[in-house]
Structures are given as C-alpha cells and as structure tokens.
Amino acid sequence: MYDNHILTDVGCRNVWENGKKVGYGVNLKINYYRGLPLCCVDEIALEVDGEKVDPADMVVQHRGREYPYLEILKDDFPTDFYWVFGEMLRVVIKKENGIAQGRHQVKLKLATRRSYTPTMSATCEKTLTFA
Amino acid sequence: MYDNHILTDVGCRNVWENGKKVGYGVNLKINYYRGLPLCCVDEIALEVDGEKVDPADMVVQHRGREYPYLEILKDDFPTDFYWVFGEMLRVVIKKENGIAQGRHQVKLKLATRRSYTPTMSATCEKTLTFA
Amino acid sequence: MKTNRDIKLGVSLYSYQDNYYFHKHDLEGCIAAAAGSGAEGIEVFADSMIAEWPYITDAFVDKWNGLMARYGVEQVCLDHFADRAMWKNKQLSDDQLFERSSMYIKAARKLGCSTVRILHNEHIGTGFSPVRLTDVKEVERLLPLCAELGVMMALECHAPTTIDDSIHEPYLEVAEKLGMPFVGLQADFSSYEYCFSKAGIGMMVRQGATEEILHFVRNSQREAYFNGVPFVYDEIKHLVEKMNPNEVDRKILPRIAKKSPASYETLKKYASKLVYVHGKFFDFDENGQVDNIDYPKVLQALQEGGYKGYISSEFEGNRSMNDIGWVDEIEYVRKHQALMRDCLGYNG
Amino acid sequence: MKTNRDIKLGVSLYSYQDNYYFHKHDLEGCIAAAAGSGAEGIEVFADSMIAEWPYITDAFVDKWNGLMARYGVEQVCLDHFADRAMWKNKQLSDDQLFERSSMYIKAARKLGCSTVRILHNEHIGTGFSPVRLTDVKEVERLLPLCAELGVMMALECHAPTTIDDSIHEPYLEVAEKLGMPFVGLQADFSSYEYCFSKAGIGMMVRQGATEEILHFVRNSQREAYFNGVPFVYDEIKHLVEKMNPNEVDRKILPRIAKKSPASYETLKKYASKLVYVHGKFFDFDENGQVDNIDYPKVLQALQEGGYKGYISSEFEGNRSMNDIGWVDEIEYVRKHQALMRDCLGYNG
Numbered sequence: 017m018y019d020n021h022i023l024t025d026v027g028c029r030n031v032w033e034n035g036k037k038v039g040y041g042v043n044l045k046i047n048y049y050r051g052l053p054l055c056c057v058d059e060i061a062l063e064v065d066g067e068k069v070d071p072a073d074m075v076v077q078h079r080g081r082e083y084p085y086l087e088i089l090k091d092d093f094p095t096d097f098y099w100v101f102g103e104m105l106r107v108v109i110k111k112e113n114g115i116a117q118g119r120h121q122v123k124l125k126l127a128t129r130r131s132y133t134p135t136m137s138a139t140c141e142k143t144l145t146f147a
Numbered sequence: 148m149y150d151n152h153i154l155t156d157v158g159c160r161n162v163w164e165n166g167k168k169v170g171y172g173v174n175l176k177i178n179y180y181r182g183l184p185l186c187c188v189d190e191i192a193l194e195v196d197g198e199k200v201d202p203a204d205m206v207v208q209h210r211g212r213e214y215p216y217l218e219i220l221k222d223d224f225p226t227d228f229y230w231v232f233g234e235m236l237r238v239v240i241k242k243e244n245g246i247a248q249g250r251h252q253v254k255l256k257l258a259t260r261r262s263y264t265p266t267m268s269a270t271c272e273k274t275l276t277f278a
Numbered sequence: 279m280k281t282n283r284d285i286k287l288g289v290s291l292y293s294y295q296d297n298y299y300f301h302k303h304d305l306e307g308c309i310a311a312a313a314g315s316g317a318e319g320i321e322v323f324a325d326s327m328i329a330e331w332p333y334i335t336d337a338f339v340d341k342w343n344g345l346m347a348r349y350g351v352e353q354v355c356l357d358h359f360a361d362r363a364m365w366k367n368k369q370l371s372d373d374q375l376f377e378r379s380s381m382y383i384k385a386a387r388k389l390g391c392s393t394v395r396i397l398h399n400e401h402i403g404t405g406f407s408p409v410r411l412t413d414v415k416e417v418e419r420l421l422p423l424c425a426e427l428g429v430m431m432a433l434e435c436h437a438p439t440t441i442d443d444s445i446h447e448p449y450l451e452v453a454e455k456l457g458m459p460f461v462g463l464q465a466d467f468s469s470y471e472y473c474f475s476k477a478g479i480g481m482m483v484r485q486g487a488t489e490e491i492l493h494f495v496r497n498s499q500r501e502a503y504f505n506g507v508p509f510v511y512d513e514i515k516h517l518v519e520k521m522n523p524n525e526v527d528r529k530i531l532p533r534i535a536k537k538s539p540a541s542y543e544t545l546k547k548y549a550s551k552l553v554y555v556h557g558k559f560f561d562f563d564e565n566g567q568v569d570n571i572d573y574p575k576v577l578q579a580l581q582e583g584g585y586k587g588y589i590s591s592e593f594e595g596n597r598s599m600n601d602i603g604w605v606d607e608i609e610y611v612r613k614h615q616a617l618m619r620d621c622l623g624y625n626g
Numbered sequence: 627m628k629t630n631r632d633i634k635l636g637v638s639l640y641s642y643q644d645n646y647y648f649h650k651h652d653l654e655g656c657i658a659a660a661a662g663s664g665a666e667g668i669e670v671f672a673d674s675m676i677a678e679w680p681y682i683t684d685a686f687v688d689k690w691n692g693l694m695a696r697y698g699v700e701q702v703c704l705d706h707f708a709d710r711a712m713w714k715n716k717q718l719s720d721d722q723l724f725e726r727s728s729m730y731i732k733a734a735r736k737l738g739c740s741t742v743r744i745l746h747n748e749h750i751g752t753g754f755s756p757v758r759l760t761d762v763k764e765v766e767r768l769l770p771l772c773a774e775l776g777v778m779m780a781l782e783c784h785a786p787t788t789i790d791d792s793i794h795e796p797y798l799e800v801a802e803k804l805g806m807p808f809v810g811l812q813a814d815f816s817s818y819e820y821c822f823s824k825a826g827i828g829m830m831v832r833q834g835a836t837e838e839i840l841h842f843v844r845n846s847q848r849e850a851y852f853n854g855v856p857f858v859y860d861e862i863k864h865l866v867e868k869m870n871p872n873e874v875d876r877k878i879l880p881r882i883a884k885k886s887p888a889s890y891e892t893l894k895k896y897a898s899k900l901v902y903v904h905g906k907f908f909d910f911d912e913n914g915q916v917d918n919i920d921y922p923k924v925l926q927a928l929q930e931g932g933y934k935g936y937i938s939s940e941f942e943g944n945r946s947m948n949d950i951g952w953v954d955e956i957e958y959v960r961k962h963q964a965l966m967r968d969c970l971g972y973n974g
C-alpha cells in the first residue's frame with residue numbers, strides 16, 4: 017500500500033556534526049492505512065546506488081528520540097511508540113563523510129506486521145537528490 | 148510567480164458552527180519568492196463556478212486571528228503580520244449553508260505589492276473538491 | 279445532521295485515508311467531509327487519525343466532543359486491532375492482547391462511541407491471519423469491561439465470511455452464557471459482492487493481468503447475477519483459456535472469480551439482530567450504482583428486516599486506484615451517502 | 627568548509643526557494659544544501675526563511691549560530707527590502723522606511739552578518755520600481771547605525787545597470803563625506819549576460835513565443851559574443867521579420883535582445899573595491915558552463931582585480947522552469963559551486 021510514496025524526497029540530505037558530514041538521512045512514510053508501533057516494523061532495507069546499506073549503520077529518529085534500527089526489531093521494544101499514519105519516520109545512515117551531494121538511486125523495502133493480514137512488504141525505487 | 152500553486156486543495160472545505168454550514172474556506176500560497184506583510188496584499192479575488200465572491204464576505208485567517216478581507220486592505224493595517232513564504236493563508240467566505248460538497252471551479256487572482264517591482268498579479272484556476 | 283431514523287447513516291473515516299495520508303485534510307477536515315456528505319455518525323480508526331494514540335488525553339476528548347458538536351454528528355464506532363505479532367520473534371500473550379483490547383474499549387468509551395469494531399478471530403474467515411486475533415476466550419474476558427462501560431463489541435463479518443457463518447456463533451453464545459449482551463454481529467457489504475469492482479481492473483492490469491480477460495470474467499459474473507443464476511467459474515473457464523491467460527491472470531483469477539453475493543433473505547432475517555453495518559464500496563457504474571454490490575437489494579433487506587442502527591460508508595476504491603493518481607474520496611463518499619439515502623427512501 | 631582564501635564562495639538561500647516553498651527542505655535543509663555544495667558562506671532572506679520575521683528572538687539567534695557551527699559555514703549577508711508601498715493608498719514615509727531599514731540592519735547584526743544587501747533606489751536602474759526605494763538620503767541616515775554595528779551596506783548593481791554606472795556614485799560620496807565607509811558596490815552577474823539563457827525559452831514558448839525565433843536570436847547573440855563583436859539586434863532584425871514573429875515575440879524581443887555583457891576590464895578595475903558579489907545564473911550548457919554568462923572571464927577579472935570577499939551562488943533558473951515541474955536547485959547550485967571553484971583554480 018502507498019508503494020510509490022513510502023520513500024520521500026523531503027528532508028533528504030546529509031547529516032552534519034561540527035562542520036563534518038557524519039551520515040545521511042531519508043524520510044519514510046508508512047505502507048499501511050493506519051499507524052503502527054515501531055516494533056511492528058518488520059524490515060527497513062535500503063539500497064543506495066545499488067549498494068545495500070548495513071542495517072547496523074541505521075538509526076531511526078522518532079519524536080525527538082533516536083533508536084538504532086536493530087533496536088526496534090528486538091523483542092520487548094516498547095509498544096507505544098507509534099509511527100503515525102501520514103507522518104514521516106526519519107532513517108539516518110551513519111557514515112563518515114556522508115553521501116556525495118546530488119542524485120542517487122535509492123531503493124527501499126519496507127515491511128510491516130499487521131493485525132489480521134500477513135506481513136506486507138512495499139518496495140519503492142527513486143532517484144533522490146541528497147542535499 | 149508560482150501561479151499554478153497559489154490555490155491549494157489543502158483544507159478546502161465548508162466551515163461549520165453548531166451543526167450548520169456558515170461558509171467555506173480555501174488555503175492560498177504566496178505568489179512571490181518571499182513572505183510579505185498582509186498589508187502588502189493588493190487583491191485577493193475569487194470566482195467560484197463563474198460567480199464573483201463578494202469581497203465583503205471574505206475573512207482572512209492568519210496565525211490564530213481573523214480579519215475581514217477589506218480590513219487588511221486599509222491604510223495603516225499593521226505591517227508586522229507576515230504571510231510567511233511557503234505557508235498557507237486561509238481565506239474563508241462567509242455564506243449561509245456554505246457551498247455544496249463536491250467539485251467546484253475556483254479562480255483566484257492574487258496581487259501583491261513588492262519592494263522594487265510593480266504589483267504582480269498571479270491567476271490560478273482549478274477544480275477543487277470542497278469537503 | 280442528526281435524525282431519529284431507525285437506520286442512520288455514518289461514515290468510517292477510513293474512507294478518507296488518502297486525504298489524511300497526503301495531508302489534504304486533518305481529522306477535523308475528515309469529520310467535516312463526513313458531515314458534509316449528510317452523514318450523522320462517525321467511525322474513527324484511532325490508529326490512523328488520533329495522532330497521540332495509544333494515549334487519549336482529556337484535551338483530545340474535549341476537542342473530539344467539540345468537533346461532534348460543531349459538525350452536528352455523533353461518534354459511533356472505534357476500530358479495534360489485534361496486533362499480536364508485536365515483535366519479530368515474539369507475540370503478545372493472551373494477557374497482553376487482553377490489555378490492548380481493553381485499551382481500545384476504554385478509548386471508545388472516552389470518545390463516546392457505543393460500539394467497538396472488534397477484530398475477532400474469524401473476521402475474514404480462518405487460515406489467512408498469521409496470528410490468533412481476538413478469539414472467543416478473549417471476548418469472554420472483555421465482556422465484563424464492555425458491560426461496565428456500555429460498549430458493544432461488533433464482530434465484523436467480512437468476505438469471505440457472512441453474518442450467518444457458524445464460525446461467529448461461539449461469540450454470541452458466550453455473551454448469552456454470561457448474560458452480558460455486549461457482543462453482536464456486524465455486516466460488511468463485502469459479503470454481497472456479485473462481481474469484482476472495475477476499480478481494481480486498472481491496478482490488476484498494471485500488475486500484468488490481461489484487461490480483456492478481466493472484463494470478460496466480470497461481465498460473466500454480472501450476467502449471471504442479473505439473470506438470477508449462480509456464477510460458476512468452471513462454466514466459462516474454457517472460454518478464458520482461449521484468451522491465453524498469462525501467469526498473472528492465473529494467479530488473480532481464482533481470487534476474483536469467487537464472488538457471489540450472500541443471501542438477501544438471510545440478511546433480512548438477521549437484520550434486527552445486527553449491531554452495526556459497513557457500507558463497503560469500491561466504485562460506481564454509469565448509473566450511479568455501486569458497481570459490484572446490489573445496494574437497493576441489500577438496503578431493502580436491512581430495512582425490511584428491521585435493522586436499527588448505523589450503516590457507515592466504507593470506501594475502499596482508493597487502494598486500487600491511487601497508484602496512478604488522486605482518488606477523490608470525498609466525492610465518492612458524497613455520492614455513496616446520496617445513493618444510500620435514495621435506497622432507504624430518505625430523499626423523497 | 628571554511629578557508630582563508632581571498633575570494634570565498636557562498637550561496638544565497640534564494641537559490642533554494644522552491645525547496646522551501648514546497649516544503650522539501652526547511653531553513654536547516656537549505657543551509658545543509660549550501661554547505662554540501664562546498665560553500666562557506668550563507669546569504670539569507672529574512673523575509674523568506676525566518677518564519678518569525680520581522681522579529682528575531684534570542685532563541686532563533688542561538689539556533690542560527692548553532693547551524694553555522696554545525697555546517698561549518700558563516701553568515702555573510704542578509705537581504706534588505708524596501709516595501710514602501712505598504713498600503714493600497716498610502717506609502718511609508720521616509721521616517722518609516724528608515725525604521726524598517728534599521729530593522730534589517732539590526733537583524734543582520736543579530737545574526738552575525740557583516741553585510742546587508744541594501745535595496746537601493748538604483749538597484750535595477752531607474753523608471754521600473756513603482757516607489758522610491760532606499761535612496762541616498764536614506765542611506766545617509768543609515769550610515770551611523772551601520773558604522774556603530776559594523777554592517778556594510780552592499781549596493782547591488784543589477785542589470786540593466788553595472789557597477790560603473792554613475793547612478794550609484796552618490797551613495798559612495800555620502801559615505802566618504804561622513805567618513806563612514808559602510809556602503810559599497812555589489813556586482814551581480816546579471817550585468818554580464820551575453821545572451822539570454824535557454825532556461826527562459828521554454829517558459830516564453832509556453833507563453834506563446836516562437837521557439838525558432840528565440841533560438842535564432844540567442845544563437846546570433848552567442849555568435850557575436852564569441853566572435854568578439856557587439857551584438858546589434860537591428861542587424862538581424864530583417865531576418866527575424868522573415869520568420870513571422872507573432873505579438874508575443876514582438877513584446878518579448880526588445881527585452882531579451884538587449885543583452886550585452888558589461889566590460890570585464892571595468893570589473894577588474896573595480897574588483898578590489900567591491901564589497902559583495904552575486905554569482906547569478908540560470909542554466910548550464912552541454913559543457914557545464916553557465917549558458918549566458920562567461921564565468922571564466924568574469925571570475926578571472928575579479929581575481930586579477932584583487933577582489934576580496936564572497937561570491938554567492940544566486941540561482942534564478944527555477945523561476946523560468948518551475949511552471950512545468952520540479953527544478954533541482956540543489957543540483958544546480960552544486961554544479962555552480964564546482965564551476966566557480968574550477969574557474970578560481972580551487973580544484974587543482
């Protein structure tokens with residue numbers, strides 16, 4: 017659901033600290049008709065210019081807090097942090113020197129677990145300009 | 148400037164009070180590369196389904212306050228209420244029973260006074276669905 | 279606009295999901311859209327349109343009640359979900375699922391909804407859901423809370439099941455056993471589809487299906503229905519084979535060729551016992567009728583059977599059409615409400 | 627990335643206006659884009675990207691300085707406007723305009739900008755602006771404040787004027803008279819256009835102009851420029867007439883056919899006195915050069931003339947291309963910065 021829209025170009029850019037690029041981030045929207053707890057994210061898989069992003073390098077930013085991506089996949093992660101329907105979830109990839117400014121081919125696979133339907137996976141591929 | 152975008156379909160709907168429709172509103176975006184004080188609005192002219200909206204029926208909603216449209220055109224209207232660049236200005240047309248829900252042809256002429264260029268007028272016509 | 283009719287019309291805000299997802303309308307805008315369609319009841323998915331969910335603050339409750347007053351509508355139903363597969367390798371225990379279900383029921387009460395659409399284990403039959411949903415044992419545990427709060431659990435009977443499918447009966451029996459009549463049947467018009475909607479054809483074709491085959495099968499379904507005979511796919515299968523179905527067709531056909539409407543007689547018989555109804559629809563035909571559900575017949579059965587309660591518009595065509603552009607959900611619901619009023623004789 | 631070069635490169639956030647208007651990037655995103663292009667200076671339009679304008683809270687100042695530190699850039703210039711026609715039937719008095727100008731200068735100081743692009747009365751020559759902008763008298767009144775705060779007023783000399791146009795001189799004279807050297811000349815590369823950019827052709831054609839004629843005139847302009855001879859429209863006018871120009875062409879041609887670059891020699895002569903420079907551009911050609919301004923020549927003149935200060939990218943192609951779709955401003959500025967670094971020998 018919403019496959020064409022789960023990968024957005026909003027806020028697509030490098031992340032800086034003290035004058036240096038330390039990563040880059042993209043904003044995702046949910047592939048379902050309602051919001052879900054973060055712990056119901058089954059998979060966020062990113063490929064940039066044909067190269068798989070290491071899940072260990074990914075952090076998820078949500079309502080002013082930041083969680084290592086692998087953390088939200090763990091059993092007993094809190095059930096009350098909702099990825100709100102229609103709102104963006106920011107995924108930052110930690111990487112020294114970030115990503116070269118400009119256009120990159122980004123592929124996202126987003127899988128979420130739902131109540132009564134099996135885990136649904138949406139895929140979206142776009143050329144995004146990273147600021 | 149931004150002619151195609153000055154008339155938006157965001158929040159396009161009837162306005163209700165106590166279970167009754169008392170008007171309808173549209174959200175506009177500015178036709179310039181910066182924000183302008185509300186008093187620099189030279190004209191907001193609306194035509195709905197070919198019929199001109201009476202300027203006396205229009206109110207402008209801005210940062211939690213509401214001004215009769217004709218008020219913002221008056222000399223000495225405050226100069227520090229900015230229509231922020233990229234943000235929407237809500238125009239509500241007071242009308243008993245509002246507008247019939249559904250699609251209507253809306254034409255907007257928006258003219259703004261600027262610093263060094265003559266008053267610029269943008270026109271936009273769209274079919275909008277009023278909720 | 280509030281009435282005192284036996285059958286009242288509502289809108290599930292689910293119908294406006296694209297407007298919300300793409301930020302055209304916020305919760306208030308969706309309620310305004312529902313009220314503007316002429317509906318008097320609101321069904322809300324807390325998971326979708328209450329941004330602070332799973333918490334509901336007093337401030338939100340006040341805002342909510344204010345919206346109900348402003349738009350002259352009433353809160354009717356809140357949708358419950360059963361996210362048991364909460365973690366990758368671990369599921370909620372029955373106790374935990376019970377806690378979450380209680381949360382939905384208390385939220386319904388806070389918002390003044392007399393009904394919770396409960397996601398019971400047989401919602402879409404058996405064998406499809408990957409986890410055990412809210413089963414009879416859970417419902418039994420929830421009944422005292424529902425009785426205390428006065429909230430009815432509506433068992434949404436969605437295709438491929440029907441309201442008279444015996445798989446829903448144990449829920450009613452447990453309520454009877456406890457003497458707590460707070461669980462009841464909810465019809466969803468998906469059970470009354472006599473063909474598949476043309477809303478889905480475009481998307482199926484974009485996924486690789488053969489347009490001619492889809493139209494042929496759909497027309498055969500319609501012909502059978504309007505001739506009053508059952509549609510049997512095996513009877514046209516040889517004709518479909520001649521049209522050279524590809525692999526996508528072969529995957530899709532068994533699913534969409536199954537359509538046949540549940541009995542209107544049964545609906546009439548059950549009508550007075552139903553606690554809620556979903557007026558599901560996907561698209562209209564050239565005559566302004568829902569293009570795969572016989573609304574005049576379905577609504578007649580409900581009316582003649584003495585249904586008392588809400589029928590809420592549940593537009594689902596957005597999902598099969600929004601991959602290629604904007605679907606005007608507000609316009610769809612407006613027409614749907616007008617059609618339902620027509621069928622029920624409310625326009626005359 | 628901060629350097630201690632004589633000529634530093636900046637970006638006017640004006641370049642990212644569509645990203646901001648359409649909510650792709652907020653102020654921080656635009657600063658990140660500028661920093662990512664390799665620039666070390668930021669020019670900001672308070673009227674566009676400071677949402678609380680005309681007020682600047684301490685909280686905003688802290689955020690701003692934090693952003694400068696995070697992205698390793700420095701604030702360079704804030705743009706002043708002269709909205710004298712504030713009301714429909716009444717204009718700001720000179721006193722009121724002075725107050726507003728002071729507001730911009732104080733804002734620049736608060737944000738750490740050493741320069742204010744002042745919208746002086748001869749910015750785009752005379753006879754076009756509907757009101758008297760910030761004239762010599764106003765600038766004279768502003769000089770003491772600028773001297774006190776250490777803020778330089780940059781007189782942006784935009785086409786059709788040039789830096790050596792005598793209409794700018796009275797401003798410099800009044801500063802000299804007062805012994806307050808806080809007003810200076812700012813070059814804008816619009817003065818160095820040797821043809822019109824192809825960025826505008828699409829829009830002009832969409833407005834009804836004849837594509838063949840536009841290309842013919844543009845090619846004639848380019849031919850003349852690269853042959854080192856002045857472009858005289860009258861010499862090709864009879865050829866244009868044979869192409870049957872329509873009314874739109876006749877309206878557009880006098881405006882776009884006027885292009886001829888100001889003198890590089892003069893630019894070199896003035897370079898060491900300039901206080902700020904706008905690297906205006908609209909589009910690139912196939913070779914990665916700006917398609918209507920001779921950047922190698924212009925930057926050579928500035929460098930050889932001993933310019934010390936910022937050249938800021940000012941992308942304006944968005945305005946002539948965004949009526950038919952998204953213009954990738956970030957990519958344009960990135961290429962522009964790379965081109966300027968090339969021209970200045972910063973890449974070797």
Ligand SMILES: [Mn+2]
Binds near residue numbers: 434466556558
């Ligand atoms: Mn339903």
Ligand SMILES: [Mn+2]
Binds near residue numbers: 784814904940
């Ligand atoms: Mn400039």
